[in-house]
Amino acid sequence: MRRVFNTVLRYLTAVPETRAILRRIPFGSAEMRTAFELWSRPPYAYGVWNAAQQARALGLKMMSAIEFGVAGGNGLLALENISEKISAEIGVQIIVYGFDSGIGMPQASDFRDLPHVWQRGFYRMDAEKLRRRLGANTHLVLGEVSNTIPETASSIPPVGFIAFDLDYYSSTKSAFNIFDTESSRRLPRVYCYFDDIMYPEWACHNPYVGELRAISEFNEEHNTMKLSPIHLLRGMRPHPQAWNDQIYILHDFEHPDYNTNLTIRRGAVTEKPLK
Ligand SMILES: C[S@@+](CC[C@H](N)C(=O)[O-])C[C@H]1O[C@@H](n2cnc3c(N)ncnc32)[C@H](O)[C@@H]1O
Incomplete structure (x- = not known):
């Protein structure tokens, strides 16, 4: 049936x-809605669903889901709604964090921030209005991310999903400091969504600017952690979508649980593991 x-x-x-x-x-x-793209933000649901599955398989009771770049809050509210539903279905509590300056985009540094697309003051938020709409498990962290991440990152449940939507190369580079924490602060594979690697068309995204440049520098600077797309993800989805190419995984190869077998833990095979 x-x-x-x-x-x-x-x-x-x-x-x-x-x-x-x-x-x-x-x-x-939530599983069905995630498979058939029936959320307002399907890539957020995909990331949270898979991260929560991973957290449960690893025996974790809690995880974090983060949005970097909140603006008016539509994305954060969607992430909160998705997390509530997935949390109820999977049984892992999900704490949601939204990071934003609170005063819109900072000054662009140089061409790497694509100042022909974005500039200082874009996307101002009404923080108090947004806070009134958020539930108890969602936290709005205001300030420049290079300051707020070090203050917050060491006291949150393991990070399982991150939506990067800070637009600039420089801001994304700062946000990657979320991975400069002890491995207990993240899952071995962190699902990441990069909003600013397509659109607007006149951004002409390429590996030398914006989020793509930040990703490639991160990979050059780290030997035991890499950000990489999921090979052929779109081939595994019932309805392939452009966002499939915006999903990356932070692989933390030296995480104590990177090699823990998830196939058995997820119940995908019934054999007992050989000793
Ligand atoms: C495109 S908007 C986010 C839109 C939101 N994710 C959504 O889907 O509705 C980008 C946001 O990033 C924030 N931002 C950019 N650079 C930042 C930085 N260095 N520190 C803190 N916030 C920053 C801006 O304040 C702006 O609100």
Whole structure:
């Protein structure tokens, strides 16, 4: 019965207009909504779902989901909603953090920040108004990320998902300091979504500017941690989408749990492990 339902849903959700309607109707499990793109922010749901699965398999009771760059708060509210639903289904408590200056974009440093697209003062927020809409498990951390991350990063549950949406190369580079913490502060594989590697078209994103440059410098500067897309992710999704190419994983190869077998822990095989 479930197979028939999923097949029908797969056909229905193949049509973008139907998906848009179904997104507004609160039905089905978080797993099903994640598989068929039925959240307002499908890449956030994909990252949180898979990170929470990983956390549960590792026996963790809590994890963090982060948005870097909050602006008006639509993304943070979506992340909060997704995290609540996934948390209830998977049984891992998810604490959500939104980091933002609170006063819009800082001064661009140079061409690497794409000042032809963004500039100082863009995306101001009404922090008090947003705070009133947030639940108890969501925290808004205001200030320049190069200051707020060192103050916050060492006291949060293990990070499982991060949406990077700070637009600039320089801000993204600062945000990567979230990984300069003890390995107990993150899952061995952290699901990351990079918003600013496509759109607007006139940004002409390339490896020498913006988030792509920050990613490639991170990889050059770190031997035991790498940021990498999931090879052929779009080939594994029921409805391949552009965001599939915006998902990267922070691989922490020396994390004590990097080699812990998740296949057995997730119950995907029933054999007892050989001693
Ligand atoms: C495009 S907006 C975020 C939009 C939001 N994620 C959404 O989906 O609704 C980018 C935000 O990044 C913040 N930002 C950029 N650089 C920053 C920095 N160095 N420190 C703190 N916030 C920064 C800006 O204040 C701005 O609100």
